[in-house]
Amino acid sequence: MFHIKQLELVHWDYWRRFNLPLDAQIITIVGPNGSGKTTLLDALRTLFGLRCSGKRDFRRYVRRANRSFAWIRAVVANRPGSTGKRPFFPCLKDEVTLACRIRRAGGDWTRDYAIADGDLPIEALEANEDKAVEWVGYRDYQSRLAWGGLTPAIAKVLALEQGDTDKLCEYSPKALLELVFDVFGDKEVLDNYAAAREEQNNAEKELAALGLDLDRLRAQAETKRLEADRYLEWKQLDDEARALAAEIVPRLEVAELLRDIAQARDDIARGRSERQKSEDELNAQRARSAGVEAEKATAEAERKAARSRDLEAEEQHRNALIQVHDCDKLLAERTALRARLAREAGDAAVDLEADYARADARLVHLQRQEREAIAAFEERTAQLRATRDHRGPPADGEVSRFRNRLREAGIAHRALAEIVEVTDPDWQGAVEAVLRPYRHVILLEREQDRHAAWGLGEQERFRHFIVPELETAPPATRGSLAEVIRFADAVPRWLADLLNRIQRVEDADAARQLPRETEWITRDGYHRERRGARHLGKPAEFHFGELARKARLKQCEADMHSIDARLREIRPQLDAAKEEADALRARLHGIEAAQLLAARATDFEAAENTLPAARARLTQAIADRADAKGDVDRIDQSLRGIEIELDRRRRDMAGLAARVNQLTAEAAPRRHDQANRIQRLRRVRRGMPADWRDPAANALLADKYDGARGARAELERLRQRLANGDWVTDDTVLTLAGRLKADVLDRESQYAERERHCNAARRITGEARAAYIAKLRATVRQYGKNLRALGDLANVDVDCPVPLLDNDDRALAAAGLEVRFDFDRKGAVGLNDGEASGGQQVMKSLILLIALLMDEARPGGFVFIDEPFAHLDIANIDRVGTFLRATRAQYLITTPVTHNANVFAPAQLTLVTRKKKPGDDWAPPIGLIQRSL
Template sequence: MRTTHRSTTTSTKAATPPKRRRPMFEFRSLEVVHWDYWQRFQLPLDASVITVVGPNGSGKTTLLDALRTLLAIEDRETARDYKTYLRHNGKGQAWLRAVVSNRPDRRGGRPFFPIKDETVTLACRIRKRGGDWSRDYQILAGDVPVEQIETGGEWLGVRDYRVRLAGAGLTRAICRVLTLEQGATDKLCQLSPRELLQLVFDVFEDKAVLDDYQRAKSEQLDVEKEIEQLRHGLGELHFKLESARVDVRSFEEGQALRNQRQRLQAEIAPKIELADLRATLEGARPRLTGLRRALRERERVFDNLRTREANAVGQRDELRAAIERARADVRACETEFTAARDHARDAEMLVRRRDELARMQAQRGAVDVEALSRRVEEGRRRQAELKLEAERDRQRTGEIAAQVAALSGGGRIVEPFERDFRTALDNAGIEHRVLTELVDIVDPKWSVAIEAVLAPYRHLIVLENPRDEGAAWKLGEKMQYRHFVVSTRTLVEKATKGSLLEVVKFSAEPPSWLPKQLDKIQRVEDIEDGRRLPKGQDWITLKGYLREHRGGRHIGGGAPHFGSGARQARLDELRAEQIDIQQRAHAREDELSELGKRVDAEQARLLGLDAGQELVTRAAEFADAAERLPAMAEAAQQAAVALSDARSRLDGLEAEDKAESIADATRAGEIRSLDNEVRERAQQIAQERQQLVQRIVEFRRKRALMPHAWRSADALRQAREEYESAGAVRRELERIDERLQRGGYIEDEGCIALRDKFAADHDGLESTIGKREAHLHRARRITEEARGAYINVLRATVRRYKKNLAALGELAGIGVDVEMPELVNEDVALAQAGLTVKFDFDRKGWIGLDDGEASGGQQVMKSLLLLVGLLRDEDQPGGFVFIDEPFAHLDVFNIEKVGRFLRSTDAQYILTTPITHNLNVFEPSDLVLATSKRRGGNAWAEPVAVLKRDRRDDAQAA
């Protein structure tokens, strides 16, 4: 795996010792062309202290800004820059040219090396390009005029030019000092100790070294983060490696299963099949011998049965002839018994009639005919009533059975008028539903209240399609259907808590007005709970007492019609009614039976009134029957005995014939069974013999196809020991196939190469991380040691600056005390370290940098000391400073004091001052440049006047 790494070599750069600061140059002359309102002039600047004097607005700061532009110094704190000055004169080009010193220091180094001339020309050309101003710079040896510069030379950009000037000693810190605004000379003393120390390090070029150290540590942190990212990448690579290893294991396991399957199919299965064939052949011969022995035994039994069947045929013929004779005897006996029995029965009936008539004649005197007739009539009427009631119950039973069947199938009981109207709607193709089919009661506790409210709407018809509304209404008018037919439906919104709608569930969209009606009725346990509700609120109790705007009334107690509970309740009622009808039917049958007996008896008593006449008329017939009855009964008895004997003989013969028939059928079945068995055994023997031959041929064919090592007895025995049968091999193959199908094994062999690649990348990255960590630890150690060694350089820099401040303070007559900062090799300590400087003016006590106790003049002196201390170099004096109005707000004494201090130092100062100041401001000046305002009507301002002081004249005057 390829990775990219950031080098840590920058961590050792900070250990390089800093270069020695080059000597700083000084100005010798300045030439401006088309700068602001100045057309062109040249000024000498070969003096230590140069004062630019003039009224406000005469161009003093403009002159300093020309020097700053020539040095490529930008003042970011003001809106005024070089472009501002170029817009005033209307020219498209301007020049700034200065001649500066290039003196060697004590070691021979020059500011603008490799230029070795004593003077160097710095030139700035400003031109307008594309609507905007741009700057170009040149650094030339000697004093080169503008016209010669314009003809040729190598132009530098702002960045390259600043780098060259920094090499000449114009550092960024000095540039910061040179950008001090007008009257802001005392700003250096307003720096905090930490800022002052950073400025000192920056001027003496130690800040860059510290920045290099910090940059090295930052880069080491970046490298550490990069190593952490590499470790994260190593973790991801490790995860990929483990995943690849899992894939390889899956591939190897699948390959092992496939190899095992191939071995089973190619080697084990043929071996097992051959071993099974061998075992089959070895067991087939004894089995065939046993089958032949059993066939011979069954053939012997079959022959014996056929002999027994032939003997039984003659016996069955004789038995059938005897049965026919016995049946003829039975028929003759039956004829004789029938005739004797009929004669005896007729005589017996006549005798019984005679006795009945005699009994009736005996009871005639005690009968009330009129009362008896009335009771018979009432009995007949009651029988008719009970039969009519039974007919009504039968009809009701049929209706109940139909209703129970409908309710049990999930339907409902439909009344005739509703059934007729719905049939008419169906015939017209109008889809519809009844409200009872849409409503279900969620809480059975409130079923009484819901049934009471919805009872008037149980026959309400809901149309599925609103377009059928007109046709449905016409049918309703025609058939005088007295219940609502509704087409406007709506979705049921969330019910109000406690409303009747909350316990009702609709299986489809109901009529739009119904949910609103149910939602405005609140449920209450009893009337007392209802009275606590507001007066305008409708409510209903559990028992069905409804209160609405018209008042209160009880509406509960009707039959249930809605929901599955109503269907079950109706089923229970119908089944209870069925039980009542059955009980009434049993009681009615008992009453009809008793009533029939009583009516028949009374009817017979009425008929007994004519018994005497019949006795007289039929007296001879009754006497003859009584005389012949005993002989006829005796004859009938003898005929019955003869008939019984004949039937007994017939039954015995038929029983014997039946037994013979059963035996015959049994033998026939045995014969058929043995015949089939013998035939089947013969076929089986033939088939098994044929199969044995086929197996032998198959065994020899398969054995010939197998290698000799596979078909030996030992090889086949070992295969049978490993797998019992071909079925076991088949089950093992099925198990392997199932594992291959459900296991999701990797089949691509490339996973092995991928695993090896991941392993190599993992090892390589792990080695790279180890090397980079070792390199990082080494670089960090070197950086820490180098910065620890450089702390001595920093301490030397601070001691040098302290020495410069002490020397300058001695020149100015000001006591200066510098507290050495605590510089240790630690990031936070170095970042928080500060340089504390104290001053003693006129021995009045020590004061700090900006503690508010110093006067304006003392602030200026402190800033000048801090400023010049940065520029002072014992080995190479020089350098320059721009100070805009350093004497602002100073009295005469302080002006003289500042002037003496400036003259006592070796730097070049370019000062500005307004003409309103005391003349003492000119005392330290060697060269005075006087500016003047542009006169009205003139396109260009007057050139700057030059006044040079001769110090010898001053000495003679003194």
């Protein structure tokens, strides 16, 4: 580092102008307190860009001169160092002028600095005719001085406060280590580490700030997203509410009105139809009730008749019992007479009487056969007349009774046998066999009478079909059974299908040519169907068509001829039997017993003949009596049923009448409501778009909202929700949400980039820290070497171990420099452990201070030391002086005049300061004492 050769001050404090030679190693500045020793050092500090001592600054000194400008100029050495480089390159002369120009500007003081090659006076610097001198600012000037060797660390040492130079030993190990590295450390390494650490800290701070900003931005984006969602939800709800109010509710109302109108129209029509039906049913019920009343009267008459028959049966039973008793009595008398005849006339008379009895019995039998044949002939004669007069089927009691009930109820009908005509006599038997189950089927002429007819059939327990569904018979299939039948009127469809399905064949062998599934029948009635084949049996009596009637006529005539032949056969036998009986009766005449037997033979024979009949009549009377009682009970039960039926029908009629009245009362309000609905529909539908009337779309809307009522409820719910909810209704929130989302993505990208940068900064910091630690170790080793060298000069053992330095900021922050001193072989003492004396404290501080300024690459330099000999005895003053002379640095030492003269022993140049006298404008110039070499 350079050293000072000359100093010139103009208007500095109370000095007007003077020039001091400072080309010496040890310069002592002596004077009383307040004579300007520190002021002189502060001038040098201001020139070198250092901080003044205490709370002073350069303005304090220039204001005292009461002038508008001030100058501080120094000439310093610029000789090349061990590297051959001059401190103030590109200045190539051995001397360089350093100047500080202070001027008043607008009420404040400013200072400019210049570095000029060679020794230039103040006037030349002021004139600067050739513009060779460049005036710079404070920061640039400090940078130039740092290149010259006056680094910020050395500047820090030079700027130590008055009295602090002897207190370096009181520094903490950590503070001392920091000071040592500030002075000795490689500026670039330190700058790199500081820059890397600063970059890392900045990067981490920036990353943390960016992370906070990203979190804040994410929170804002999330808030805006939620607000956007709320807006979208509000928009959706508002649009739906508007659509409900403007379109959906009217559409559903119209659809429901149309549906209600159609339903009401159907209800009105249904009500009208139901009322008409109820009236018809009421009339029918009244008619049927009248029929039931008639049936009740009939049943009561039947019950009366049945009771009469019961009485008659009882009377017949009594008479039959008496007749059986009388017959038994007569036969007992005959037996007694025969016994008497056997006693009086012998057994021959008994045999004769037996022959007479047999002849008489044969006569009675032939007479009975004659009577029965005559009755049968008369019956067949009546049937012949009836068959000739009537073209229908043979009468059946059950069917006739039921048809009479249908006629009484006004139900027009026909029997199936009345409309079927067989056109081929050869197939009459087969047709009769197939249609035998359907002989008594009843066909209704009006289909609407079916329920009434079925009701009567239920009452009568009618076992045959009542068919209301009739249609014209389709054309007959060729070869089918329907081909030999002609229908006079409409028939059930199932009957026509049945007859068309059955094919006619001559015999079973002829059916081989037909398909497997074909139904067929032979003339003899052998029928094949899906279940198999069987013989249906040929009916003895035909029912269907004219051929059946003719067959019945023919049968009646044949029966009459047969009966007549039987009568012609019986009558001769009857005459012979009468003659034989008369002859035997004559032979028995003359014997009393025989006469009695003969006289009463008729009675006896009648009794004998009557007895089986009487017993049969008795049995029949018993059965008739039981039947009569059963009829009475049945009729009583039937009457109870009729009473129940009448009561039910009365209730039904009352209900029907009430229903008719109710339907009549409901019809007018319904028509009125229907008219109101139609008017409302016209009002609501007026001006409605055509597509709003689409039934399919309206049906979907109705399914979605459950009708207009549900849509109105949904509309009210949406309105309540819109009114009570905290919604966002400004659509700009969507733009803001999108922008914030994009900003978040961009900021996340930036955060990732900064995070990579931060990781790189950490890596670079780690590398710079490693380099810094390596340099710090080397610096500590160099400083320890300097300390030991200075200790040898001062005859003090100094130990400066290298501290533990790890590649970690915390370890570096906690590291310190432990320096131990051993004075006079009395034991090592630390920096500030209270073991050293005052002189030893000053020696420790000087060693520590001067070791900071020892640089083999830049030997020399200067040091400002304020009063280092304070509180030292004479021996220590000499010791310190010897130590200072042994070093190669330039020292500017202040000392008060009260010290021992030994303080001047090491000085080669002594500057003597004096106080300004009262009344003088300027202080006296500084005195100069130079030791001759």
